[in-house]
Amino acid sequence: MEIEDIRLNYVFKNKTDLKHTLAKIAIKKHFQYRIQKSCSEAFWAKCIDENCGWYVRARSSKVSDYFRVIKYHKHHTCSLNHRNFENRQASAKVISSYFKEKFRDPRSTYRPRKIIRDMRDEHGVGVTYNKAWRAKTLAADDVRGSNEESYVLLPSYLYMLQLANPGTITRVCKDEENRFKYMFIAFGASLDGWKQCRPVIVVDGTFLKTKCGGTLYAACVKDGNNQIFPLAFGIGDLENDNAWICSLQD
Ligand SMILES: [Zn+2]
Incomplete structure (x- = not known):
């Protein structure tokens, strides 16, 4: 849930949660702050303008990760000169949280250029292409899991594929360090149909x-x-002989 502003005695489940919430408030209200202290027990932040009165202090309890706001001065006295289009609180992680839902659909074509445009139009914040690209990667990883995690899940996916499609052949080849090398899928229905096809494989x-x-x-x-x-599909490192042999010998 997004909150409008923090208050005294607000409790956050951890420091990351507190920092994330503060960053979003700073983006919404167009100000920036500097972190003065950040350790396992305390978090202090102050407006980027040294003469401004805005500051927040939070502490964690010794027995948990919870952070409680113990001091908060919410009013800014800084000039508009410090309310820049570029906002240091708009990190790739924070930006990714605005657009995470757009990546639920695997066909999503939400691109960095669109992130830059939406951050400017909807939040009044300028974002570089590099940061927008990192935000996109973080959002997609958060919703769908990372590429690396997906490769780890591949053997169980192939196992289920074989169970659901009788006659299906699947293979995964790994290297000595248990890293993915090749994968091969031939659906049972394709193998059955092949018997009626011409005997040349392309x-x-x-x-x-x-x-x-x-x-x-x-x-x-x-x-x-x-x-x-279609007879079979595979993924290999390169279009080289080993990948073909690994697949075709099956
Ligand atoms: Zn200020």
């Missing part, structure tokens, strides 16, 4: 443009009606 690949890279390759045949019939 293999082609395309580079994956994700952070982890690699090549997505597909093996197709032509059916009796000269239509393309």
Whole structure:
């Protein structure tokens, strides 16, 4: 839940939560602050203008991560010169929290340029392309899990795929350090249909443009009606012989 402003004795579940809330309030109210002290027990922040009266102090209890606001002076006396378009509190992490929901749909095409435009129009904050790109990556990772986590889940996904599709063949090859190398999927229905197809297999690949890279390759045949019939899919590191052999020997 977003709060309008903090108050004395407000309790936050941890320091990160407190900092995140303060950053969002600063963006909304167009001011900036400087952190004066930040440790496991205390958090102090003051308006970026030395002469301004705005400050906040919070403390944690010794037995938990909770942070309680023990002092808060909410009124600013700083001039508008300090209310910049660039806001130091608008970190990539904070920006990502505004747009997280847009990444629930895997087909989302919400791009850094759009983040820059929306931050300017909706929050009055200027964001560099680099920061918008990091915010996009953080938001997508937060909602969908990171690329690395998805590779870890791959074996269980393939196992379920085989259970749900009788006759399906899947393989995952890893290197000596248990890192992903190749993957191969041939659906049971495709293998059944292959028996009625022409006995020539065509293999082609395309580079994956994700952070982890690699090549997505597909093996197709032509059916009796000269239509393309997909036979198998795989992901390899490069379009090289090892990846093909790993897949095709199955
Ligand atoms: Zn101020």
